[in-house]
Amino acid sequence: MRNTSVLISGAGIAGVTLAYWLRRHGFTPTVVERAPALRQGGYKIDIRGAALDVVTRMGVMDEIRRERTDVRGASVVNAAGKRLASMGGDTFGGREGEDAEILRGDLNRILYELTANEVEYLFDDSIASLTDDGDGVKVAFESGETRTFDLVVGADGLHSTTRALAFGPESEYVRDLGYHISIFSVPNHLGLDRWELTYVSPGRTALTYSTAKDTGAKAMFLFASVSPDDDHRDRDRQQKLLTGTYAGEGWEIPRLLDGMADAPDFYFDSLSQVHMDRWSKGRVALVGDAAYCASPASGQGTSLALVGAYVLAGELAAAGDDHEAGFGGYEQAMRHFAEQNQKLGPGNIRHMVLRSKTQVWFQMKMLSLMKYLPGKERMMAKVMEPIQKAARAITLKNY
Ligand SMILES: Cc1cc2nc3c(=O)[nH]c(=O)nc-3n(C[C@H](O)[C@H](O)[C@H](O)COP(=O)(O)OP(=O)(O)OC[C@H]3O[C@@H](n4cnc5c(N)ncnc54)[C@H](O)[C@@H]3O)c2cc1C
Structure with missing residues (x-):
């Protein structure tokens, strides 16, 4: 597959990781990104x-540790x-061992x-249209340019354009979990020093935190949807x-x-998941949120994107000139891992946004009593067990 040209739509975590590994395996990737520059921002995310x-094999673990929150x-x-x-931070974030927390951006x-x-x-x-003629994919870009690539991969997130063009409308694949999420930078007016504050009311959670590398703070709002995200x-x-x-x-909500x-x-x-029977069709495939978004409630979206990109590039390289075998190998290696991580989302969200005043009252009572409970750290570790298990539900090959 030397010099096989691959167009990747989206320069998020999945897109740039795929570009890296394809290049390492001798492919020629091109990445098209809708935003005028790499998109900054986002929550602090855990790599587990x-x-x-994957990040260790990319040689960036030291840098990730330097930039840790x-x-x-x-x-x-x-x-x-x-x-x-x-x-404590690690208990709260469900981290153990080498797990690393870093801002998504x-x-x-x-x-x-x-x-x-x-x-x-x-x-x-952005890609405006795709024509797969069996020998290659003719791509027309919104800028007016037209080019042909051997393969096209959609790494363009939950609302993937590539998926809509090659597989059909979003409504066929996206399952709305009934919540919305918003995250943005705010001034650190509370003077937080690497600390997070969370406020909970029925149907609405809000929080703010500061990190080591950020002089400002982030605010996050997570709430039960009142109207669809049209x-x-x-x-x-x-x-x-x-x-x-x-x-x-x-609390500090207005500020x-x-x-x-x-x-x-x-x-x-919206907090949504993507469920598809196949992640490839002809010469077009999907990776990351575009293919198997698990939703921010899973806490595993970034890890899924990193692993998915590594496996897709590796399977394509291992399959030589047979891209169908490569896409098939990717499906086979990733399906169980994606499913295990997707299962985390719906359960987690019920603990992140509480529906009634009674639930909020009960949770606040429990939390205020927690400091008196022996072994509370062990209790939290138990709560986080499913995510750690799902995060390891694949054995990576050395491609
Ligand atoms: C700015 C931003 C902030 C985020 N914040 C959080 C967060 O706080 N918490 C959380 O759990 N998840 C967040 N996410 C989602 C999280 O990054 C993903 O779940 C996970 O990292 C998987 O990444 P991905 O690369 O598959 O998708 P994404 O990270 O969504 O990346 C997709 C990329 O494709 C680009 N794109 C979209 N459409 C097109 C198009 N038509 N043509 C070209 N490029 C396109 C996007 O601009 C983006 O750069 C955020 C995503 C973004 C883009």
Whole structure:
């Protein structure tokens, strides 16, 4: 497969990781990204299990550790800002051993820099149409350019354009879990020092934290949806929805919401999963959220993207000139891992957003009593067991 040209749509975690590994295996990847530059922002994410092997094999583990968030702990607050319960960072994040926490944007930049000199990146553009004629894929870009590639891979996230063009409309594959999430940078007006504060009310959770490498803070809002997400790119509508949903809430909510107008990295999306019977069709395949989004509630989206990209590139390389065998090998190696991680999402979200006043009251009571409970760290480790198990539900080959 030397010099096989591969167009990758999307320069997120899956796209840049795939570009890296394809290049390493002798392919010629080109990455097209809709945004004018690499997209910064996003929550702090954990790299666990098999995904740790991928970043270690890419030689970026030291850099990831240097850029780690180093969040020391978290507290749950009530409407008056009183800290009801606190927990250490690793326990709270469900981390063990070598697990690493880093801001999504920092990870994306580290991986991008690894590839920037040897991969062609086309920013501010997108695939407009695809024609797979059996020998190659003719791609028309929104910019007007037309090029032909041997293979095309959609790494363009939950609302993948590649998936819509090659496999059919989003409604066939995307399952809305009934929640929305928004994350953006805010000034650190609470003077947090690598600490997270969470506020919970019925149907609405909000939190803010600061990290080691960030002089500002991040705000996150996670809430039960009141209306469907009919246009995921309409920022004005999304911000109005957020303001309306949190109207009348106490704590620091109004000040955190004030920050969103100027936030350079405003992110808003539904909590959804992608379920597909096949991740490839002819010469087109999907990777990461585009193929098997597990939703932010799984805590495993980034690890899935890293592992999926590594496996796809490896299987294509192992299959020589037979891209169908490569895509088949990728399906076979990844399917169980993707499914195990997708299973985490719906269960986790029920603990992240509480539905009733009684649930909130009960949880707050439990948390305020927790400091008196012996072995609370062990209890948390038990809670996090399923995610650690899912994170290791694949054995990576050496391609
Ligand atoms: C800015 C941002 C912030 C995020 N924040 C969080 C978060 O806080 N918590 C969380 O759990 N998950 C977050 N996510 C999602 C998380 O990054 C993914 O679940 C995970 O990393 C899998 O990554 P992915 O590369 O498959 O998809 P994504 O990270 O969504 O990357 C997809 C990339 O494709 C690009 N793209 C989309 N459409 C097109 C198109 N038509 N043509 C070309 N390029 C296109 C996007 O701009 C993006 O760069 C965020 C994603 C983004 C883009």
